[in-house]
Amino acid sequence: GYLIVIPDARHIGSDLESVARNVISVEKTNSSFYCLNDDYPDVLQNALLHINAPGVSVSKSNNIKDGMQSRAMSGKSLGKPPFGYLTNESGEFTITDPEAVVVRQIFEMYVNQDMGLRKVVQFLNDSNIRTRRGKSWNIVTVRDILKNSSYIGTYQRFGLRLTRNHDPIINTDLFRAAQDKVRERRKYKGFPTLEPYLLSSLCQCGYCGNTMMGVTRKQNWKRQGGERVRNTYRYYQCQSKGNQGTCGYHTWITDKLEARVLKMLTTMVRNGKLQESVSGPKGEMKLRLAAENRFTKVVSAEKRFVEFMKKTARGESVVGRLELYLKALDNTREQAFISCTPEEVAALIESWEKQSFTRRQAFLNEYVSLITVKDRSVKISL
Structure with missing residues (x-):
């Protein structure tokens, strides 16, 4: 790379x-x-x-930067010194032992003990070792230490590079080994795109009134012959059971619930109830509210993306997972402009399996207000 x-x-x-x-x-x-x-x-x-x-103000920042460059040329500290150093009255870096010990430990764990960034972070936080600001460590703060040449006595600022500027905390060989390892491990790791749930946000538990959320479970086991078997189970489960524990274990296997809903919608199309639900003044209001809801979801998806980007920038997650939020945003935006007229409903239901996930979900969100689910019954409200 x-x-x-x-x-x-x-x-x-x-x-x-x-x-x-x-x-x-x-x-x-x-x-x-x-x-x-x-x-x-x-x-x-x-x-x-x-x-x-x-x-x-970027312009103000640049002006300040120009004014400070002359100070940087002499190798004097600008701003806060790196973790492991303090500055004396002359502005020179001096080693502070408590922090320097942590710096050496980070390089030792990463290079010689072959610990990844996450394991190093976990060790520091589990050991109740904090950053200079008293905060927990994350991937970015640890990686910044590993890449900071200040720890071998080199001062870099505003394009200037002064070697042997101050006392080093680690030796050059250890630092170079860390750089090699950072480059070697910095490979893109994508995350498997979990198939979204078609009835997401529409299903409600018929016992407690809370949302039925999509759940994915993976199981591995060995058969008697030693063969390892892996399987993935997808189902809708009452959210109260998972989060508050206030409801029973009410679940529906994903394929079965979605097939039941499709069968019920097919009946509603044949008797005209589905088309009738968007006719007249009430129907127009329903379609208008559905359109407003679609755009509201876009705004929410954009906010979730920005918040997760901030989280990724803080080192609390990785770029691969950020991609999932972008894909969710793309899907929400695409749905915002999809609408199905009453005349198109029958053809869409007949070709249901050929329709894209995005179009199917957009149709459901436009025509279905609520799906109330119990252990042995399903009710659709239009």
Whole structure:
């Protein structure tokens, strides 16, 4: 892969969404972006700084940066020193032992004990070791330490590089080994796109009134002959049981419930009830509310994407999972412009299996208000 160096995130996208799509695309080639910003080299963090960041003046930031460059040329500390160092009255880095011990431990675990970033983070947090700000460690904070050349006595700031500027915390060989390992492990790991649930947000438990949510379970077992068997089970389950434990174990296998709903809708089409539900003043109101709801879902999906991008930038998740939020956003946007007239209903139901998931779900959200589910009965409200 390649390291693609850019001035800032705005060079790969004018908004957060386009930046995220480009980052995902590049990481799939085992490559990555690096921003020429000492404080925000991570491209996602940089994007959140420069794009839609009220109160941040880029021009003022650049003016301050120019004014500080002369100080950087002498190797003096600017701002807060790296974890493991303090600055003396002259602005020079001095090692602070409690933090330096943690720095050495991080490099030792990562390089010599072959621990991945997640395991290093887990060890630090389980050991109640905190960052300088008293916060828990995450992948980004650990990775930043592993990539920071300050720990071998090199000072870098505003494009300047001064070797042997201060006392090192680790030796050069250990640092280089860490860089090699970071590059080796920085491979794109996509996440399996779990098949979404067709009746999501429409099903309600007939016992407690809470939402029936889609659940996926994977099981592995060995047969008597030693053969290992794997299977995936998908079903709808009362949300109260999973989250609050206030309802019984009410479930429906996904295929069976969706087949039952389709059969009931087919009957409603044949007797005209489904088409009738969108006729007249009440029907027009229903269609208008359905359209408004579709666009409301787009806004919600956009907010979820932005929040998860922030979470990814903080190192609390990975780019591969961010892609799932983008796919969900794409699906929601596509549904926003799909509508089925009463005259088209019969043909759509007859060709149900040939329709895309997006079109089927859009149709259900437009025509069905609620699906009330009990252990042995299903009721559809139009």
